Amino acid sequence: MTNSPLAILKTVYGYDAFRGLQGEIVQHVIEGNNAFVLMPTGGGKSLCYQIPALARPGMGLVISPLIALMADQVSALRQAGVKAAALNSDLAGEDRYALWRDMQDGKLDLLYIAPETLLRGDILERLTRIPLSLIAIDEAHCLSQWGHDFRPSYRQLDALVTMFPDTPRMALTATADEPTRAEILSHLQIEEDDAFIAGFDRPNIRYAIQEKDNPRAQLKRFLKGHEGESGIVYCLSKRKTEETASWLREQGYDALAYHGGMDKADREANQARFQHGEAIIMVATIAFGMGIDKPDVRFVAHIDLPGSIEAYYQETGRAGRDGLPSDTMMLYGYEDIALRSRFIEESGAPDQRKHMERQKLDALLGLAETPSCRRQVLLSYFGDHCEPCGNCDTCAEPPQLFDGTIAAQKALSCIHRTGARFGQAYIVDVLLGVESDRVSQLGHDQISTWGIGKELDNRTWRAILRQLIALRFIDVDLTGHGGLSIADGGRQFLRDKPTLMLRVPSAPRPASGRDRVSGKAVSTTIPEEHRALFQALREKRSEIARTQNLPPYVIFHDKTLIELAAARPSSRAEMARVPGVGEAKLDRYGPAFLSVIAEQADL
Structure with missing residues (x-):
């Protein structure tokens, strides 16, 4: 494989050009520099460390918070022809031995590992004997005590600075305000000059916030237009999670529950069904968190107030990772404010932490009550800005x-x-x-x-x-x-x-009504003449995914299928020009998808 970043981008991932700051970050790290990368979800953070790991000599070490997230990344990389693996507690003795042998023999491009596993036993010491191309710390906001997902094990990653002083360090996140960013840079000893801030805007996401009136009726209205699509509904309590999932099933939706009180096997089974399915609603507490790498989540609804703007941004950011139009809705009321305030006061946290949490809640309430563009208020919290977006409820229907x-x-x-x-x-x-x-x-x-x-x-x-x-x-x-x-x-x-x-409070809408800012299924945004082929390609993708026990998006994203339906390639060379089709996937899946396109052309 050639070491040119653009060549790797094309042959492995199927894209002709980098987006935004990607190219600059990739070159910066290839040259041996550290990097802090703040980039919105769906902005292509993974490529920022994957491509340098493939271009530089040695194995890339990626520290990731959850087994499910690692499994997804490894599956996708292997489909693209990259030699990737995960070292975690699920790995049996013989498989673990074989993995270490592959590392020692230089047969691995990327190794994913959780911080808890990395810090256990002699793993860190053994890794000092493996040539490393780089160390990437994903979801790096977990390192900061000011971050909303603080994980003590991340704090111990300071040891990497002294143990691997000559290996480029990368810290990557989609969610970090200024205090969180400063703490990450300080602990990992990354200089300000090595920080790349790509902004927070997710223009494909529509934001909407409503006063909580009749939550089930409001949720039902929101789901109209998203038939046949996957989404997430966030609740504050385990009980409400179970009750809402049950009610949605009664309404004819394929809905699953996910919360920390569930049996681990049931929780993992539900997550696997969600990851592999194409029309499943996951009703969850915040326990359903960072391990969500599913690009075709088309909507996220909060039927209770989230904990902060950071949490809201990250949770809504699980929609539309593929860049296609996606909807969000948050409901809140007087009881939510009182409950969130109570959580803060009864947390047992030091006064300084409580003060910070109150400020975060105030900022979230400011977002909820603003009469101006939601996106402007959301981005300004992170020090970013935009013009009135036209893609939120207050832009579509300015409140009186x-x-x-x-x-x-x-x-x-x-x-x-x-x-x-x-x-x-x-x-x-x-x-x-x-x-x-x-x-x-x-x-x-x-x-x-x-x-x-x-x-x-x-x-x-x-x-x-x-x-x-x-x-x-x-x-x-x-x-x-x-x-x-x-x-x-x-x-x-x-x-x-x-x-x-x-x-002025908005008038309650009848249960059968439609919100003017509700979205439409992605399939209905595709030109009429392309829809039949797009659906046929989705069915072929599902069939292939089932035979390999993989999530469908690991084969191709919806965005790639939309491009295929529009381009209608008739040869391998033409299909290779479609964004998202790398060489390994072309070899593996090209004949099957070209056959579907040819069959549709004959209809």
């Missing part, structure tokens, strides 16, 4: 704003007059003048704020209270029963009385 100054004063006054110990529903009842035995017994039908909010409806008052909580004007009693009290920000507001613009 109203002067909520008086309404906010009424709400805060009502909380004060009732003793700052009642929850949202009770405060709204008092504002609306709703008669009840409880209100009468407590004498709150006699106070000055009784019925002063009748000009607005229940839904609007709930939206106002939620926004005031998000603005930190109101605190929620997390140890009691959700009682509301006036926060420092609220007292400042009552003193200064500045104009306060709030969002």
Whole structure:
């Protein structure tokens, strides 16, 4: 194999040119330099270490967090003709011995290993006797205590700096704010000049956030148009995960559950089904995390508030890794804010960590409540920027704003007059003048704020209270029963009385309605004249994948099938020009797919 980066890109991966910063990063590492690579999911981070590992003498060592993720990467590389393997706890004694022999004999291009395995026993010491082309640390944000997926074992990777001082080190991630980036660079002793920041934008993903009204009806509306496609639904609790998966099956969807409380074998079986299937919905907690390398996830829905913008960005980033159009939806409400705040306060973390987590939650609530472009707010959190995107709900349907100054004063006054110990529903009842035995017994039908909010409806008052909580004007009693009290920000507001613009809550849509920002199945975005061939190619891909017990996307991505359906190659030479078709795959699968194209041409 030639060592030219472009030649490797073409012969192994089937592409004629690098994207974005890929070429610069690849050349930088081939020359023996360290590199920190921040690139959005689907941006091609893997090529940034795989190609230098193939171009440089020795074996590339790749540190990856999960066995499932490693297995996916190894399968894909072997399909492309690369000699790759994974060393993990699943490997039996004889296979482990054979793998070490291959390493010693220089027969391996890339070795994937989890940090826990790397640091166990004498593995690190044995690797010092293997010539290494580079060391790549994937999901490097796990190293930082400020990262949302901190893993203590990653912290011990500092040892690589002293044990392999002359081997290029790479740290790669899709999710790292400035404190996280600084910590990664410091621990792995990578210089600022060796950092490559490719941005965070995922223009193929449509972002949408809705007030939680009827979560199941909202989820059902969201799924319309995604029939026959794979997606992920994130829930906050194990119980809700199980219940939602069961309900989706009742609705006719092929839905599976995944959470940390499941039996390990059941969890792994469900993940394997999701990876190998083409129309499966995985309902999961955040336990279903970084091991998701499935490129054809077409949608991600959060029916509960995620933990931070980093978590939201990474979890939504599991959609559309192949660059094709994909949808996301997040639902949230007053209860979500209270629950997330409670998690922070009861975490037992040091005060500094709690303060940081509160700031992260505030940033996420700012994203949820913004009347401006979601993508602009999301990217600005990471120090990136864009023009209004036109591909989010606030761009498609800009929310109405109203002067909520008086309404906010009424709400805060009502909380004060009732003793700052009642929850949202009770405060709204008092504002609306709703008669009840409880209100009468407590004498709150006699106070000055009784019925002063009748000009607005229940839904609007709930939206106002939620926004005031998000603005930190109101605190929620997390140890009691959700009682509301006036926060420092609220007292400042009552003193200064500045104009306060709030969002008008969107009208609830009927269960049978469609959101105007909902997406369409990728197959419907393909020109009509190409759809039959695209579907035939998908069926052939599934057939081949089943015989080899592989995920279909390891054979070819949907994007490659779309290109094949458009180009309709009739020869090996023509098929070789289609992006994503490398030499090994052309040899292995070219005849089968060319046969399908020829058959369709005769119809």
